[in-house]
Amino acid sequence: QVQVQESGPGLVKPSETLSLTCVVSGDSISSVNNWWGWVRQAPGKGLEWIGEFYHNGIINYNPSLKSRVTISEDRSKNQFSLKLSSVTAADTAIYYCARGVAGARYFDYWGQGTLVTVSS
């Protein structure tokens, strides 16, 4: 059974960098069958795709966040990370990591999500 689990600080100060990690079990982030990525949801709002990576090194970001986002992978630990710099209150959200199906990019496995609040 595939599981993905987010972890990281729940509180980040404005202008600082948000850092989250997603640990994957039951599948490999090196698999050719899947993409791995991040989606966020501001409180009471809808879903916003942040970015994704593929095993061959291809990384895609949402243009609305591209200047501030970095997604990286650690194959030895079968996990991947999200960094979002220069955060503001508008970045307060539940951050989900998810598995995307290669050749499609709908998301079939999601983490439970982690709430990150940006506040001083």
Next chain:
Amino acid sequence: DIVMTQFPDSLAVSLGERATINCKSSQSVLYNSNNKNYLAWYQQKPGQPPKLLIYWASTRESGVPDRFSGSGSATDFTLTISSLQAEDVAVYYCQQYYGIPPWTFGQGTKVEIK
């Protein structure tokens, strides 16, 4: 970016009755070479992550009850719950995955019991 618009924003349906949610994309998500619509539907219950219900516009994910069905093509899509159950109370989202990123979601439709 492809903009996804859902309607209605919310609806209340009696138990056992049909619920219909619509999703419209700002451009076609039908890929002519394989005749597939690059559209998915998700269900999100309070405090939970989204759950995949439907992909390729009409293919039900494994384990999803058959009262959930998806239809439509190109720019207009529908998610139908044929007989609403209490456990179906949730917010439903459509998502397009056509072409190149960014992948985008509709704003969500809240389904409640009348």
